[in-house]
Amino acid sequence: MKSALTALPESDELGLSSLRASLDAVRDKYAVAAKGLEDLKRKREEIEAAPAAKSDVIAAIERHVDDIAKNYEAKLTDSLMGIARLPLELNAPNVANRDRYIWKFFGYAHSGKLSDGVAAQGALILMIGPDVVKTALRRKVEALPYQDGLPLTERAAKLQRLDEKIGKAEAALDDLRRAVSASGISFSPVSETERGISLRSV
Numbered sequence: 757m758k759s760a761l762t763a764l765p766e767s768d769e770l771g772l773s774s775l776r777a778s779l780d781a782v783r784d785k786y787a788v789a790a791k792g793l794e795d796l797k798r799k800r801e802e803i804e805a806a807p808a809a810k811s812d813v814i815a816a817i818e819r820h821v822d823d824i825a826k827n828y829e830a831k832l833t834d835s836l837m838g839i840a841r842l843p844l845e846l847n848a849p850n851v852a853n854r855d856r857y858i859w860k861f862f863g864y865a866h867s868g869k870l871s872d873g874v875a876a877q878g879a880l881i882l883m884i885g886p887d888v889v890k891t892a893l894r895r896k897v898e899a900l901p902y903q904d905g906l907p908l909t910e911r912a913a914k915l916q917r918l919d920e921k922i923g924k925a926e927a928a929l930d931d932l933r934r935a936v937s938a939s940g941i942s943f944s945p946v947s948e949t950e951r952g953i954s955l956r957s958v
Contacts (some may be wrong), residue, residue: 818890
Protein backbone atom coordinates (compact mmCIF):
# COMPACT_ATOMS: atom_id res chain seq x y z
CA MET A 757 0.00 0.00 0.00
CA LYS A 758 1.36 3.35 -1.00
CA SER A 759 1.77 5.96 1.71
CA ALA A 760 -0.11 9.26 1.55
CA LEU A 761 3.21 10.98 0.99
CA THR A 762 4.03 9.05 -2.15
CA ALA A 763 0.54 9.71 -3.40
CA LEU A 764 1.12 13.50 -3.47
CA PRO A 765 1.47 14.97 -6.96
CA GLU A 766 4.81 16.27 -8.12
CA SER A 767 5.40 20.05 -7.87
CA ASP A 768 5.44 20.32 -11.64
CA GLU A 769 1.99 18.75 -11.76
CA LEU A 770 0.74 21.57 -9.51
CA GLY A 771 2.39 24.18 -11.66
CA LEU A 772 4.58 25.38 -8.78
CA SER A 773 7.61 25.73 -10.98
CA SER A 774 5.85 28.11 -13.31
CA LEU A 775 4.40 29.96 -10.32
CA ARG A 776 7.89 30.33 -8.88
CA ALA A 777 9.14 31.64 -12.19
CA SER A 778 6.28 34.15 -12.34
CA LEU A 779 7.00 35.36 -8.81
CA ASP A 780 10.69 35.72 -9.64
CA ALA A 781 9.80 37.76 -12.71
CA VAL A 782 7.57 40.08 -10.70
CA ARG A 783 10.23 40.41 -8.00
CA ASP A 784 12.88 41.26 -10.56
CA LYS A 785 10.63 43.76 -12.30
CA TYR A 786 9.88 45.50 -9.02
CA ALA A 787 13.54 45.54 -7.96
CA VAL A 788 14.59 47.10 -11.26
CA ALA A 789 11.85 49.74 -11.04
CA ALA A 790 12.70 50.54 -7.40
CA LYS A 791 16.41 50.81 -8.23
CA GLY A 792 15.62 53.13 -11.12
CA LEU A 793 13.58 55.36 -8.82
CA GLU A 794 16.38 55.50 -6.27
CA ASP A 795 18.89 56.38 -8.98
CA LEU A 796 16.69 59.28 -10.11
CA LYS A 797 16.34 60.57 -6.55
CA ARG A 798 20.08 60.27 -5.95
CA LYS A 799 20.80 62.17 -9.15
CA ARG A 800 18.39 64.89 -8.06
CA GLU A 801 20.16 65.21 -4.71
CA GLU A 802 23.53 65.47 -6.46
CA ILE A 803 22.34 68.25 -8.77
CA GLU A 804 20.65 70.10 -5.93
CA ALA A 805 23.76 69.92 -3.72
CA ALA A 806 26.35 70.63 -6.44
CA PRO A 807 28.37 73.87 -6.07
CA ALA A 808 26.83 76.99 -7.56
CA ALA A 809 27.99 78.56 -10.78
CA LYS A 810 30.51 81.29 -10.05
CA SER A 811 28.48 83.71 -12.15
CA ASP A 812 25.52 83.19 -9.79
CA VAL A 813 27.73 83.69 -6.73
CA ILE A 814 29.08 86.92 -8.20
CA ALA A 815 25.59 88.18 -9.06
CA ALA A 816 24.34 87.49 -5.52
CA ILE A 817 27.33 89.25 -3.93
CA GLU A 818 26.97 92.25 -6.20
CA ARG A 819 23.30 92.59 -5.27
CA HIS A 820 24.28 92.41 -1.61
CA VAL A 821 26.93 95.11 -1.99
CA ASP A 822 24.52 97.39 -3.83
CA ASP A 823 21.81 96.89 -1.19
CA ILE A 824 24.17 97.65 1.71
CA ALA A 825 25.55 100.77 0.01
CA LYS A 826 22.07 102.01 -0.92
CA ASN A 827 20.62 101.47 2.55
CA TYR A 828 23.59 103.03 4.31
CA GLU A 829 23.65 106.05 2.02
CA ALA A 830 19.96 106.68 2.69
CA LYS A 831 20.50 106.51 6.47
CA LEU A 832 23.59 108.71 6.27
CA THR A 833 21.61 111.29 4.30
CA ASP A 834 18.89 111.26 6.96
CA SER A 835 21.51 111.74 9.65
CA LEU A 836 23.13 114.69 7.93
CA MET A 837 19.73 116.24 7.20
CA GLY A 838 18.95 115.92 10.90
CA ILE A 839 21.94 118.11 11.71
CA ALA A 840 21.16 120.53 8.89
CA ARG A 841 17.71 121.11 10.39
CA LEU A 842 19.27 122.30 13.68
CA PRO A 843 21.24 125.40 12.62
CA LEU A 844 21.30 126.87 16.13
CA GLU A 845 23.13 123.79 17.42
CA LEU A 846 25.83 123.58 14.78
CA ASN A 847 28.39 125.19 17.07
CA ALA A 848 27.58 122.84 19.94
CA PRO A 849 30.35 120.42 20.99
CA ASN A 850 30.20 116.98 19.43
CA VAL A 851 27.27 117.84 17.22
CA ALA A 852 28.14 114.89 14.96
CA ASN A 853 27.67 112.47 17.84
CA ARG A 854 23.93 112.85 17.42
CA ASP A 855 23.84 109.91 15.05
CA ARG A 856 26.04 106.85 14.78
CA TYR A 857 25.79 106.76 10.99
CA ILE A 858 27.87 109.92 10.68
CA TRP A 859 30.75 108.44 12.64
CA LYS A 860 30.39 105.13 10.91
CA PHE A 861 31.06 106.98 7.67
CA PHE A 862 34.56 107.60 8.96
CA GLY A 863 34.85 103.95 9.97
CA TYR A 864 34.54 104.42 13.73
CA ALA A 865 31.87 103.79 16.33
CA HIS A 866 31.28 106.10 19.29
CA SER A 867 33.93 104.16 21.21
CA GLY A 868 36.52 105.08 18.61
CA LYS A 869 37.02 101.43 17.58
CA LEU A 870 36.30 100.06 14.14
CA SER A 871 32.84 98.52 14.10
CA ASP A 872 31.95 95.25 12.37
CA GLY A 873 28.28 96.18 12.12
CA VAL A 874 26.21 96.62 8.98
CA ALA A 875 26.58 100.40 9.22
CA ALA A 876 30.36 100.10 9.15
CA GLN A 877 30.14 97.82 6.11
CA GLY A 878 27.95 100.35 4.33
CA ALA A 879 30.32 103.19 5.19
CA LEU A 880 33.31 101.24 3.92
CA ILE A 881 31.59 100.31 0.66
CA LEU A 882 30.41 103.86 0.12
CA MET A 883 33.86 105.35 0.73
CA ILE A 884 35.72 102.86 -1.43
CA GLY A 885 33.03 102.78 -4.06
CA PRO A 886 30.56 99.92 -4.74
CA ASP A 887 32.08 99.18 -8.15
CA VAL A 888 35.59 98.85 -6.69
CA VAL A 889 34.33 96.51 -3.97
CA LYS A 890 32.38 94.40 -6.48
CA THR A 891 35.39 94.11 -8.77
CA ALA A 892 37.58 92.89 -5.91
CA LEU A 893 35.00 90.34 -4.78
CA ARG A 894 34.39 89.19 -8.36
CA ARG A 895 38.09 88.42 -8.81
CA LYS A 896 38.13 86.53 -5.52
CA VAL A 897 35.16 84.37 -6.52
CA GLU A 898 36.64 83.64 -9.95
CA ALA A 899 39.83 82.42 -8.25
CA LEU A 900 38.04 80.04 -5.88
CA PRO A 901 39.47 76.50 -6.19
CA TYR A 902 36.39 74.58 -7.30
CA GLN A 903 34.93 73.47 -10.60
CA ASP A 904 32.25 75.81 -11.85
CA GLY A 905 28.78 74.46 -11.15
CA LEU A 906 25.46 74.62 -12.96
CA PRO A 907 23.82 78.03 -13.41
CA LEU A 908 20.64 78.44 -11.38
CA THR A 909 18.40 78.50 -14.44
CA GLU A 910 19.92 75.33 -15.89
CA ARG A 911 19.87 73.64 -12.48
CA ALA A 912 16.17 74.46 -12.04
CA ALA A 913 15.35 73.06 -15.48
CA LYS A 914 17.20 69.80 -14.78
CA LEU A 915 15.52 69.42 -11.40
CA GLN A 916 12.13 69.96 -12.99
CA ARG A 917 12.79 67.25 -15.60
CA LEU A 918 13.98 64.87 -12.89
CA ASP A 919 10.91 65.59 -10.78
CA GLU A 920 8.73 64.64 -13.72
CA LYS A 921 10.66 61.38 -14.20
CA ILE A 922 10.49 60.63 -10.48
CA GLY A 923 6.74 61.20 -10.49
CA LYS A 924 6.28 58.78 -13.38
CA ALA A 925 8.55 56.18 -11.75
CA GLU A 926 6.64 56.39 -8.48
CA ALA A 927 3.33 56.06 -10.32
CA ALA A 928 4.63 52.99 -12.19
CA LEU A 929 5.66 51.35 -8.91
CA ASP A 930 2.25 52.08 -7.40
CA ASP A 931 0.58 50.52 -10.44
CA LEU A 932 2.76 47.43 -10.09
CA ARG A 933 1.92 47.10 -6.39
CA ARG A 934 -1.80 47.37 -7.08
CA ALA A 935 -1.63 44.86 -9.92
CA VAL A 936 0.30 42.34 -7.84
CA SER A 937 -1.98 42.80 -4.82
CA ALA A 938 -5.04 42.28 -7.00
CA SER A 939 -3.53 38.94 -8.03
CA GLY A 940 -3.33 37.76 -4.42
CA ILE A 941 0.35 38.53 -3.90
CA SER A 942 1.69 40.84 -1.20
CA PHE A 943 4.94 42.75 -0.86
CA SER A 944 7.20 42.23 2.14
CA PRO A 945 9.81 45.01 2.53
CA VAL A 946 13.39 43.71 2.45
CA SER A 947 15.52 46.72 1.52
CA GLU A 948 15.32 50.06 -0.19
CA THR A 949 16.26 48.67 -3.59
CA GLU A 950 14.69 45.21 -3.50
CA ARG A 951 11.37 43.93 -2.18
CA GLY A 952 10.54 40.37 -1.25
CA ILE A 953 7.26 39.07 -2.63
CA SER A 954 5.21 36.45 -0.86
CA LEU A 955 1.87 34.78 -1.47
CA ARG A 956 -0.96 36.30 0.49
CA SER A 957 -3.57 34.07 2.06
CA VAL A 958 -6.99 34.64 0.53
